[in-house]
Amino acid sequence: MEQADVTLYARFAAHLDDILTALEAEGLLAPGIDRKPVAVEPPRDPSHGDLATNAAMVLAKKAGTNPRALAELLAPRLEAMDDVVSAEIAGPGFINIRLDRDVWRDELAAIVAEGHAYGRSTLGQGQRVNVEYVSANPTGPMHMGHCRGAVVGDALASLLEHAGYAVTREYYVNDAGAQVDVLARSAYLRYLEALGRQIGEIPEGLYRTVAAMIELIKADLATLGVHHDLFASEREVQESGAVDRAFEILAEKGLVYTGTLPPPKGKPAEDWEPSELLLFRSTAFGDDQDRPIRKLDGSWTYFAADTAYHMQKLEKSDELINVWGADHTGTVKRTQAAVQALAGRPALDVKLVQMVRLLRGGELVKMSKRSGSFVTLAEVVEEVGKDVVRFTMLTRKNDAQMDFDFAKVVEASKDNPVFYVQYAHARISSLKRKAVAEVPDLPAEADLSLLDEEELGLVRLAAQFPRIVDSAALAHEPHRIAFYLGDLAAAFHALWNRGNDDPSRRFLLVHNPLLTRARLELASGIGQILANGLAIMGVAAAEEM
RNA sequence: GCGCCCGUAGCUCAGUUGGACAGAGCACGAGCCUUCUAAGCUUGGGGUCGCAGGUUCGAAUCCUGCCGGGCGCGCCA
Numbered sequence: 001m002e003q004a005d006v007t008l009y010a011r012f013a014a015h016l017d018d019i020l021t022a023l024e025a026e027g028l029l030a031p032g033i034d035r036k037p038v039a040v041e042p043p044r045d046p047s048h049g050d051l052a053t054n055a056a057m058v059l060a061k062k063a064g065t066n067p068r069a070l071a072e073l074l075a076p077r078l079e080a081m082d083d084v085v086s087a088e089i090a091g092p093g094f095i096n097i098r099l100d101r102d103v104w105r106d107e108l109a110a111i112v113a114e115g116h117a118y119g120r121s122t123l124g125q126g127q128r129v130n131v132e133y134v135s136a137n138p139t140g141p142m143h144m145g146h147c148r149g150a151v152v153g154d155a156l157a158s159l160l161e162h163a164g165y166a167v168t169r170e171y172y173v174n175d176a177g178a179q180v181d182v183l184a185r186s187a188y189l190r191y192l193e194a195l196g197r198q199i200g201e202i203p204e205g206l207y208r209t210v211a212a213m214i215e216l217i218k219a220d221l222a223t224l225g226v227h228h229d230l231f232a233s234e235r236e237v238q239e240s241g242a243v244d245r246a247f248e249i250l251a252e253k254g255l256v257y258t259g260t261l262p263p264p265k266g267k268p269a270e271d272w273e274p275s276e277l278l279l280f281r282s283t284a285f286g287d288d289q290d291r292p293i294r295k296l297d298g299s300w301t302y303f304a305a306d307t308a309y310h311m312q313k314l315e316k317s318d319e320l321i322n323v324w325g326a327d328h329t330g331t332v333k334r335t336q337a338a339v340q341a342l343a344g345r346p347a348l349d350v351k352l353v354q355m356v357r358l359l360r361g362g363e364l365v366k367m368s369k370r371s372g373s374f375v376t377l378a379e380v381v382e383e384v385g386k387d388v389v390r391f392t393m394l395t396r397k398n399d400a401q402m403d404f405d406f407a408k409v410v411e412a413s414k415d416n417p418v419f420y421v422q423y424a425h426a427r428i429s430s431l432k433r434k435a436v437a438e439v440p441d442l443p444a445e446a447d448l449s450l451l452d453e454e455e456l457g458l459v460r461l462a463a464q465f466p467r468i469v470d471s472a473a474l475a476h477e478p479h480r481i482a483f484y485l486g487d488l489a490a491a492f493h494a495l496w497n498r499g500n501d502d503p504s505r506r507f508l509l510v511h512n513p514l515l516t517r518a519r520l521e522l523a524s525g526i527g528q529i530l531a532n533g534l535a536i537m538g539v540a541a542a543e544e545m
Numbered sequence: 546g547c548g549c550c551c552g553u554a555g556c557u558c559a560g561u562u563g564g565a566c567a568g569a570g571c572a573c574g575a576g577c578c579u580u581c582u583a584a585g586c587u588u589g590g591g592g593u594c595g596c597a598g599g600u601u602c603g604a605a606u607c608c609u610g611c612c613g614g615g616c617g618c619g620c621c622a
Contacts, residue, residue, distance in 0.1 A: 037563090039564095041561075041564095042561090043565080044561095044564085044565070044568095045565075045566085048565080052564095052565085054563095054564065057564080057602070057603085060602080061601090061602080066602085067602065090565070091564085091565040091603095092564080092565070092602060092603065093602080094564080094565065096565095137622070174622060176622095234622095261619080261620090263619080264618070264619040265546060265547065265618065265619090272619070275620085277620065287548090288547060288548055288618085289547090289618090289619095292619090292620050293620095294620080295620040296620060297620085299620090301620060301621095301622095302620090302621075302622050303620095306622095326549095326550085326615095326616060326617085327616080327617075328617085329548085329549055329550080329616060329617045329618085330548075330549080330616090330617045330618050331617090331618095332548095332549075333548075333549085352549085352550080352616095354550085354615090354616085355616095395558090396558075397558090397559085399550060399551080400550095400551080400558080401551090401615080403557085411584095412584050413584070413585095414570080414571095414584090414585080415570065415571065417570085419584085423584080427582080430582095431582085464561085467561075468561075471561055471562080472561090474562080475561090475562070479559095480559095480561080483558095483559060483560090483569090484561095486559095486569085486570090487559095487569080490569085490570095494586090494587095496582065497582080497585085497586055497587085498582095498586095499582050500578075500580070500582065500585090500586065501577085501578090501586080501587085503582095506582065507582075508582075545584085
C-alpha cells in the first residue's frame, strides 16, 4: 500500500514536541505534562500566518505559569527552525507561524509527485474495522430508502481505507424467520411479474428465494458502485450455534437472567400480559430496559441473533460500525450494550441515516409501499446517474434530513455542488489538454517560484486535504470530504475567473510557456486533490462535461 | 412517561471534536461582463448560535434545567 509522507502539520507538530522536550530537559518546563491537547493547525484567518499552535495556552496551567510567559519561551525556538520566517504571539496565547514560501511550493510538488497517494495516511495503523451497511431485508429490489445508507456506508468504508484502516464491507441478510419466507416469496414473484418475465417453476423454499433476491440487490447496488466483501446470513448465524456461544459468555458474566419486563410504554397495550422471559441485562450498559433473548416459544429473538452476529464480527475486527436507517434508533443502545459486554469495551459506533424526501421541481414525489409506487434505486440511478446520486447523498450530515430534488441535482449551475466540483476537475483536465496543444515550448519542469501569493493560497487550501481525510475518518463522517471539495473547487474557480478581467492572470498564456507551465502545475495539484477526494466518495472525476 | 437526534442569516445548511471578530450557497442591494477562461464575475447589508445558568484563560461546541420540533419505544424484523 502506498502511503503519503507525513503531513506538513504533523512535521511541525513533531518539531514542537522536540522543543517541549528540550525545555523539560533544561528545567524550564515541568516534566510529564500531557501534550495530547497540543495542536498545530492552519489558522482560521489566513492573515494570521501559515500555522498556529495552541501549545502555550493548553500547557500553561499545568506548567504553573501563564500562557503568555510560556509562549515567549516557545516562540524564539520555533522561529529558529528551518523554513520558519516568524513566530508571533497573538491573542490569548496563540503562536502564529509564518513559513518560507518554498514550503508551499514543495507541498505542491509533493501533491503532484504522490498523485493518488496524497492524502492517504497511517492513522488507522492497520486496525481492522467492519462497516455494516444496507442490510435491507431481501424482500424486493432496492428503493430510495436504502440508497442513502448504501452511499454513506460505502464512502465511509472507503474513507477509512484511505486513512489506513483494514476495512471489511459487510451486509447482514435477515433471512431467518417464517415471515421473511412469506414476504420474500411473494415479493419475488411479484417482481418477476412486474418485469413481464415468465415465472416458470416456482422457486422452492426460502433458500432459493432469498438467494435470488440477494442477486437482485447486488445488481441494484452495483449500479451505484457499491460492493460488499461479505454477505452474512442470519439463518447461518442461528444454525451455527453462535447464539448459544454468545449467551454462554454473557451468562458467565452474570448478564443473563429470567425475569418479567414492565408493560410497553407510549401507547396503551390491550393485549399485553406479563410473562417470564430469558433476558439480557442491557441496563448495565445504559439501556433503559433489559432485552429478551428467547421468545415464549423458545426460539431466539432477533436481538439474540444480532448479538451473536456482532460477536462474529468482533472475532475478525477491532472496531465495528453499523450504518442503519433512523427507524432503528431504538435498537442502538441494546446492540451497543451487547457489544460492550462481549468486547469488554465500547467497540460499536452506529451511524443513523435520516430519511430522504424525493422531490421533483419542488413537488413531493409520493411513495407508498402498499400501492407499490415506490421509486426504486435503479430508476433514480438511471435518471440522474450514479455520480449525482452519490455526491448528493454526501452533502448532508448523515443524521440530518435531506431533500433530493430530481430537477436540482442535475442542474448545471453554481448552486449545485455536484456540478461545481466536477466542473472544476473537468476544467483542469481541459486546461491540461489545451496547454499541450496550444502552448509551444512548454518546459518539462515547472518553476514554482513563479507562483505568486494568491496562487500559493490555493496550495495552502489543497494541503489541508490530508487533515480533512484524517479528521473525517476519526469522526466517521464522509460528508466532510464533500464540503471540503466544494470549498476547494470554489477557490479554484475564483482564481480562474481572475483571468476574465485580467488576461495576464490566465492559466494558459500562449506567449509565456514558463508561467503557463508553473500554473499548469498548480492546476494539476488542485485537480489531483479533487480526484482523490472524489475517489473516496466513489464519484467519477469528469475529464470533460 | 422514557430514550436518541435536532434548534446557527429570511431560506437550505457547514462549523476542522474547546480556540482568535460565527461561515457558504440561495434570496436581497449595488456595480461589471455579453466573454468560446461556457453553463456568470466582483462587491455590500443581514445572526442575542432556541432560553437560563454552570465548568475555564476561552463555549455554537462540554454539563444541568427549561422551551420548541423530529424519530423511536412490546417476544416485530
